Amino acid sequence: MRIKKADYILTAVNPTQYPEANKKEIAFVGRSNVGKSSLINLLTNNKKLAKTSGKPGKTRTINFFLINEDFYFVDLPGYGYASAPKAVQATWGQMMEEYLQKRETLVGVVLLLDIRHLPSKDDKLMMDYLKYYQIPTILTCTKSDKISRGKRPHYMKKIKEALDAKDYPIIPCSTLEKNGIGPLLSEMETLL
Structure with missing residues (x-):
């Protein structure tokens, strides 16, 4: 799959604000500061598409990006950001849960x-949630440039074991080295 066009469409906090459910969607989830927005920007070759920040917790809404005028990338709020007030964190969780459970055009995460x-603990809860609802999931290990190539398989094996996710695809990615993009796009194409 090649991404030739990517456009920001809208920001939502509840289902009444989502775009019409007429295109497939792939959602991006993860802890705050794990690099969701940076990865979306790298995949789309557009540094300004998804807003990035050095501060965790930048994404506090659900953001929809139309890809190749054919399907959506959906950037969900990061979880595990301890500095946000508990009430705000609860709102993010509710937003994500409502989207993941009820969005009929969601094909994978x-x-x-x-x-x-x-x-x-939050990563494990998210993985358990995705398994429970049988949502196809691609594990993506960000910041792989921080680990030598030879040691990456060891780290990824430990992550899969910790998540009890031996049957799930796992891909190392680095937005700095710009690697892992081809395999990730290939797995996404399978979901679509």
């Missing part, structure tokens, strides 16, 4: 994990 760390 890209779950982003930092390759340098074992999955957090």
